[in-house]
Amino acid sequence: MSTRTFKIWRGDSAGGEFHQYDAEVDEGMVVLDVLHRIQALQANDLAIRWNCKAGKCGSCSMEINGRPSLACMTRMNTFGPDEVITVQPLKAFPVIKDLTCDVSWNYEQNKRIAPFKPKPRGRDGEHRMYQQDVDRVQEFRKCIECFLCQDVCHVVRDRGRKDAFVGPRFMVRLASLEMHPLDDDDRIPEIKKEYGSGMCNITKCCTDTCPEHINITDNGIIPLKERVVDRYYDPLARLARLFAGRRVRTKTRTEEQSG
Amino acid sequence: MNVSEIQTFEHDVLVIGAGGAGLRAAIECSARGLNTGVISKSLLGKAHTVMAEGGMAASLGNVDRRDNWKIHFRDTMRGGKFLNQWRMAELHAKQAPDRVRELEEWGAVFDRTPDGLINQRNFGGHRYPRLAHVGDRTGLELIRTLQDHGVHQGIHFHMECTALRLLLDGGRIAGVAGYWRETGRFVLFRTSAVIMATGGGGKAWNVTSNSWEYTGDGAALAYEAGAELMDLEFTQFHPTGMVWPPSVRGTLVTEGVRGDGGILLNNKGERFMFNYIPKRFAPETADTILEADKWPEDPSARRPPELLTRDVVARAIRAEVQAGRGSPHGGAFLDIASRRPAESIKRKLPSMYHQFKELAEVDITTTPMEVGPTLHYFMGGIRVDADTQQTNVPGLFACGECAAGLHGANRLGGNSLSDLIVFGRLAGVGVAAYLSDSTSTPRPDDEQITAAFREATGILNRETGENPYLMHEALQEVMSTNVGIVRTGEELQIAVEQLKALKVRAQNLKAPGTSQYNPGWHEALSVKSLLIVGEAVARAAFIREESRGAHTRLDFEGERDECARFNVVTKKGPGGEMQVQKVERADPPEELAAIANATLEDLEGGRVG
Ligand SMILES: Cc1cc2nc3c(=O)[nH]c(=O)nc-3n(C[C@H](O)[C@H](O)[C@H](O)COP(=O)(O)OP(=O)(O)OC[C@H]3O[C@@H](n4cnc5c(N)ncnc54)[C@H](O)[C@@H]3O)c2cc1C
Ligand code: SF4
Ligand code: SF4
Ligand code: FES
Numbered sequence: 001m002s003t004r005t006f007k008i009w010r011g012d013s014a015g016g017e018f019h020q021y022d023a024e025v026d027e028g029m030v031v032l033d034v035l036h037r038i039q040a041l042q043a044n045d046l047a048i049r050w051n052c053k054a055g056k057c058g059s060c061s062m063e064i065n066g067r068p069s070l071a072c073m074t075r076m077n078t079f080g081p082d083e084v085i086t087v088q089p090l091k092a093f094p095v096i097k098d099l100t101c102d103v104s105w106n107y108e109q110n111k112r113i114a115p116f117k118p119k120p121r122g123r124d125g126e127h128r129m130y131q132q133d134v135d136r137v138q139e140f141r142k143c144i145e146c147f148l149c150q151d152v153c154h155v156v157r158d159r160g161r162k163d164a165f166v167g168p169r170f171m172v173r174l175a176s177l178e179m180h181p182l183d184d185d186d187r188i189p190e191i192k193k194e195y196g197s198g199m200c201n202i203t204k205c206c207t208d209t210c211p212e213h214i215n216i217t218d219n220g221i222i223p224l225k226e227r228v229v230d231r232y233y234d235p236l237a238r239l240a241r242l243f244a245g246r247r248v249r250t251k252t253r254t255e256e257q258s259g
Numbered sequence: 260m261n262v263s264e265i266q267t268f269e270h271d272v273l274v275i276g277a278g279g280a281g282l283r284a285a286i287e288c289s290a291r292g293l294n295t296g297v298i299s300k301s302l303l304g305k306a307h308t309v310m311a312e313g314g315m316a317a318s319l320g321n322v323d324r325r326d327n328w329k330i331h332f333r334d335t336m337r338g339g340k341f342l343n344q345w346r347m348a349e350l351h352a353k354q355a356p357d358r359v360r361e362l363e364e365w366g367a368v369f370d371r372t373p374d375g376l377i378n379q380r381n382f383g384g385h386r387y388p389r390l391a392h393v394g395d396r397t398g399l400e401l402i403r404t405l406q407d408h409g410v411h412q413g414i415h416f417h418m419e420c421t422a423l424r425l426l427l428d429g430g431r432i433a434g435v436a437g438y439w440r441e442t443g444r445f446v447l448f449r450t451s452a453v454i455m456a457t458g459g460g461g462k463a464w465n466v467t468s469n470s471w472e473y474t475g476d477g478a479a480l481a482y483e484a485g486a487e488l489m490d491l492e493f494t495q496f497h498p499t500g501m502v503w504p505p506s507v508r509g510t511l512v513t514e515g516v517r518g519d520g521g522i523l524l525n526n527k528g529e530r531f532m533f534n535y536i537p538k539r540f541a542p543e544t545a546d547t548i549l550e551a552d553k554w555p556e557d558p559s560a561r562r563p564p565e566l567l568t569r570d571v572v573a574r575a576i577r578a579e580v581q582a583g584r585g586s587p588h589g590g591a592f593l594d595i596a597s598r599r600p601a602e603s604i605k606r607k608l609p610s611m612y613h614q615f616k617e618l619a620e621v622d623i624t625t626t627p628m629e630v631g632p633t634l635h636y637f638m639g640g641i642r643v644d645a646d647t648q649q650t651n652v653p654g655l656f657a658c659g660e661c662a663a664g665l666h667g668a669n670r671l672g673g674n675s676l677s678d679l680i681v682f683g684r685l686a687g688v689g690v691a692a693y694l695s696d697s698t699s700t701p702r703p704d705d706e707q708i709t710a711a712f713r714e715a716t717g718i719l720n721r722e723t724g725e726n727p728y729l730m731h732e733a734l735q736e737v738m739s740t741n742v743g744i745v746r747t748g749e750e751l752q753i754a755v756e757q758l759k760a761l762k763v764r765a766q767n768l769k770a771p772g773t774s775q776y777n778p779g780w781h782e783a784l785s786v787k788s789l790l791i792v793g794e795a796v797a798r799a800a801f802i803r804e805e806s807r808g809a810h811t812r813l814d815f816e817g818e819r820d821e822c823a824r825f826n827v828v829t830k831k832g833p834g835g836e837m838q839v840q841k842v843e844r845a846d847p848p849e850e851l852a853a854i855a856n857a858t859l860e861d862l863e864g865g866r867v868g
Contacts, residue, residue: 012775028504030618040728044779045772049302051470054510054614056399057305073617096441097776107303107410107418115411116366127363128375134368138393141368141400145304180366 001026004076006034008046009088012097018086019043025076031085032060032071035099047098055211058146062099063088068148070211092150092157106147109166112194116177117185129181140176140220142212143169149206149216155199165196168206168216175220178227192228197221260712262705265447270296270415272452272690273435275422275477278306279398279679280659280686281456282405283358287687288454289412293694296448298420298437300472304406307458307470307660308679311398312513312610314380314390315676317355321376325863326387328352329854333862335674336855337539338384338568339638339667340808341823342490345847345855346645347665351674351681358680359391365408367400369393381518381555384568384671386543386859388555395513395610401676420446422476423784424711425453425484425655428701432484432654436711440781443774445712451701452690454648455481455657456683459637460792462785464743465735467634468500468511474785475792477661481641482791486650488829489663489842490639491792492799492810495670496744498572500633502590507618509633512593512611514672516628517565519607521595523576524627525584531591532564535575540567543859570669570809573632577744580631590631596624632744636675638666638809639799642828647689648682654693654701658686668808716774718783724769727783734761734789742797745811751801758794765790798839799827 004025007018021038032050039046051057053072060071065079065086079085093101121127149168150156156167166174174195178187191197200221207216214220270293274285277299288295299306318331332352336343359377363369369391370378379388393400410416419440426434435448460475461467478488499512517523525531530551536544544564545551551563565572576591586592595604601624605612608623615621615628641650641657643664648656659679666674718724741754765787770780805819806812825841832838847855857867 026505028619029506033506039778040726044726044728044770044782045777047776047778051301051305051307051472052310053470053507054310055617056396056610057309057470059301059305075617100441100776102441103302104418110407111410115408118364118366126376129368129371130375131371131373134371137368138370141393141403142396143403144309144399177366180368182363183366 004034005084006038007084007086008035008038008098010046010098011095013095016095029076030072031064031074031076031087034076035071035087047096047100049100056144058144061090061146061148061151063090063151068151068209070146070148073211090147090151093147103147105162106145106150106167106169109170110173112166113170113173113177114185114187114190116180116183118182119184127182133181136219137176137180139214140172140179142214143172144212145169146211148209148211152205152209154203154205161196161199165199168200168221170195171197171200171224172214172216172220175224178224188227188231191224192232197225197228200225260709262447262708265445265708267447267449268296268415268417270294270448270450271694272296272454273298273448273450274454274456275435276306276456276458276659276661277303277416278308278456278458278659279401279405279676280683281306281454282402282409283680283683284454284456284658284686285414286405286409286412287684288690289414291687291691293691296415296417296450298417298422298435298448300419300421300440302418303416304402306402307472308398308402308676310470310511311401311676312395312511313382313515313518314392314397314673315355315359315401315680316382316385316389316671316673317359317391317677318352318387318389319356319359319377319379319391321372322379322388326389328356329862330386330859331355331389332851333855333857334385335665335671336667338669338671340669340818341667341855342807342826343667344645344664345851347682349851350645350685351665351678354681355677358677358684362401362404362680365404367404369400380515381566382672383514383517383566383572385673390518390673392515394606395515395608397676401679421781421784422480423715424707425480426703426707426711427484427652428703430485430653431701432652433701433703436708438715438774441776443777443780445715447708449702451697452654452656452694454686454690455641455655455661456659458660459640460789461634461637462731463734463738463789463793463796464634465732465739466500466509468497468509469634474788476785476788477657478640478795479788479791481650481652481655481657482795482829482831484652484655485831486652486655487642488640488795489642489826490667490799491637491795491829492803492827493638493666493668493808494634494796495569495636495638495809496573496632497635498569498576498632499593499630500635501619502586502629502631503588503619510614510618511633511635512628512630513608514569515608516593516595516611519595520598521565521593522563522598523565523572524592524594525579526586526592527584531579531584532567532572532575535571535578536564536567537571568669568671570811573744574811576631586629588629590629592627593630594627596626601625636660636670638668638670639663639796646685647692648686649689649693656686656689658682668810715784718768718770718780719774721767721769724767725764727768727770727779727786730761730765730768730786731782731789734758734786734793737761738793738796742793742800745813746800747812747814748801748804751797754797755794755801758790758797762790794837795829798837799829802839802841803827
């Protein structure tokens with residue numbers, strides 16, 4: 001057991017400041033454990049979100065020593081012995097109180113995305129999909145909606161372009177639909193026009209921060225951008241579409257390589 | 260307080276809870292044209308369901324064609340030690356396959372078999388590979404699928420909104436009083452029907468796989484409104500929770516580890532489960548390591564004893580630890596490292612791999628895990644009608660973990676996620692039928708509404724009082740010490756007495772600060788639910804004088820035939836006292852009894868049912 005110093009941002013939409021707390025820390029603890037101890041003994045009304053305490057629900061997102069992190073997956077032994085631990089709410093969203101912020105904008109983006117539209121079932125009444133064809137989609141569906149990627153994306157965060165870009169989380173969601181073997185909707189026009197795929201300039205900050213290790217940029221956003229380019233700037237693809245009279249799924253390079 | 264000034268919503272039906280059960284129920288209500296509201300304590304997509312790992316059980320027969328609803332039904336009844344409601348077990352086994360396929364229609368992407376169908380994995384107590392799954396994050400897939408589908412169905416979602424009390428008009432449901440977490444403001448829902456889908460109450464124990472939300476609110480609110488609770492003595496201790504480091508004690512290690520070949524060892528390196536095979540399961544369980552190791556590749560090999568039902572495995576681990584054969588931190592070793600190649604472990608159990616790596620600094624592809632029992636699931640809960648999910652309170656329905664009946668004395672892994680979608684849907688059907696029959700709109704009187712809010716504000720306004728967090732810890736101490744995995748009549752009585760004393764102290768809880776996003780206040784409010792549920796569990800456990808399924812009495816060893824004839828039902832008496840009684844079970848339809856009691860050979864050969 002040792003005593004550690006925490007600086008926790010406390011306040012609400014009207015403003016706030018860092019408060020200092022000293023807390024006893026036991027072996028194996030994560031930041032969330034220490035915050036709970038502070039909450040139980042020193043600051044009963046400290047606002048924190050959490051649910052699973054195992055990195056599965058994406059509730060406990062906050063900035064820990066400046067880094068957007070899950071508090072339940074940040075072990076205390078990753079800090080230096082005398083390091084002060086500074087904890088504050090995500091910056092990309094309006095603060096509600098202390099470490100909680102208003103993430104409702106994200107739920108609004110999700111609602112804008114057209115629902116999954118399944119192809120008809122096969123004659124045997126089954127949907128057949130093969131594991132190698134769903135691996136990529138399953139990677140995207142690992143997302144726990146922690147919104148850490150939204151927090152680090154400079155388009156959402158600093159440039160405040162929430163009106164023009166849905167952010168990496170929802171690019172991942174769009175990719176999971178666009179690459180879903182059973183989805184029968186044409187999503188490319190909206191990905192370009194509505195959701196702002198062009199706003200991303202591939203800094204990869206989102207990928208670096210994703211606690212689920214989803215390769216947001218390389219596997220999600222870049223292939224989507226390529227599909228947009230193929231569709232809008234590739235005359236051959238356009239012609240083919242005209243003749244086929246329906247959508248042609250222009251495969252991306254990576255997909256061809258992986259077969 | 261003037262009721263007309265309180266923010267008010269009107270819905271045909273209000274669903275309390277946005278886990279798998281609540282979402283599926285809301286989708287059904289909405290599809291039937293009802294104005295549907297949903298409230299939940301957390302944000303959308305964060306309910307407990309998101310944590311489920313292993314899978315959902317449905318006899319799709321994709322991996323083993325011999326599987327069918329009858330065998331699933333039989334497994335469920337046997338797992339529940341024949342205390343399940345027959346009709347619920349039947350509906351569940353029959354409807355689960357369609358509900359799982361429906362998820363695929365809404366975008367779910369399950370792991371696939373080589374021929375492109377939904378893959379299914381083995382789990383304890385299930386005869387065949389039956390659990391549709393996505394690696395070890397099946398709950399996330401379920402909740403996200405329902406959420407993404409649900410937001411387009413015109414449902415009104417009210418997030419971070421907590422129900423405080425059910426409001427009645429002449430005994431019928433008339434509304435719900437609640438508060439917003441974010442602002443602390445009160446809110447009134449006027450509605451003629453409520454579906455409870457609030458999950459369990461594991462937070463009454465200190466070692467649990469459950470999150471802060473699991474404070475038994477649904478059962479407590481329903482109880483206060485006059486509903487009957489049932490089977491509360493059956494609290495499931497999952498055999499494999501993490502035991503080290505202390506801060507993650509209780510966090511779940513999925514049964515999928517054993518389903519995929521993991522074995523349990525004591526500190527002498529013995530596979531001790533061979534010493535704990537109950538008679539009922541002996542004919543279907545391997546009795547030598549040689550045979551167990553051949554399973555599942557060799558179809559003639561019987562299942563390894565690690566896959567016995569959870570009650571059996573949890574008690575075995577506890578017995579090994581007590582006999583001095585435990586692991587260094589008081590558990591057993593769960594070894595998959597020596598059984599499967601590292602790559603396959605990482606692929607099939609990715610979140611377990613990360614959980615141990617990041618929280619315990621253990622690499623499960625090279626080192627055995629240390630595991631021990633953790634309070635995991637409430638088989639008991641609100642008593643409902645099997646077909647409509649309606650309680651004895653008109654207009655009040657319940658589904659999912661907060662409802663009782665499907666699982667009897669012990670739940671099989673994977674039967675909860677399928678429970679949510681089967682009975683979530685049926686609750687929606689039930690509500691639609693109830694509303695189409697009702698002619699007048701019930702209205703709650705103002706006094707009920709203001710009383711609910713006065714009680715809540717008292718906690719904030721009091722000058723001084725007890726710390727709600729420490730009160731919660733005291734309650735957990737009582738339950739863990741006296742209402743644990745094995746019980747005695749004497750300890751259960753002590754628990755009831757101690758809970759009574761806590762109830763008195765709880766009148767004087769004090770939360771400092773304002774009502775805006777104040778977890779101390781919320782904690783104080785949930786202590787009330789926990790006290791009701793804790794007392795109901797202890798009292799029910801006291802009057803069941805036998806050991807059956809998840810309920811083990813040291814002073815009454817073994818199952819007793821006469822105890823198979825009743826369920827324990829709890830309700831609030833006229834003087835506010837808790838009444839606990841044995842309610843006789845109806846005889847099952849002959850056809851179902853025949854299926855449940857048939858040998859596997861007869862069922863598989865189509866000779867029964
Ligand atoms: C770690 C873990 C792994 C599991 N793995 C599996 C598995 O592999 N297979 C399986 O079948 N089962 C599994 N289970 C069990 C299963 O996940 C749960 O039983 C199931 O998800 C419960 O779902 P539910 O819809 O009933 O409730 P939940 O998903 O818990 O949702 C409850 C909802 O009610 C809300 N609520 C509660 N009280 C109030 C209130 N007062 N006011 C407003 N809202 C309220 C909550 O906010 C929440 O939205 C697992 C459980 C755990 C803990
Ligand atoms: S790669 Fe694109 S989406 Fe990701 S953080 Fe950078 S700009 Fe944002
Ligand atoms: S993509 Fe990753 S970082 Fe972004 S919300 Fe999902 S899990 Fe979090
Ligand atoms: S509490 Fe669920 S991710 Fe941290």
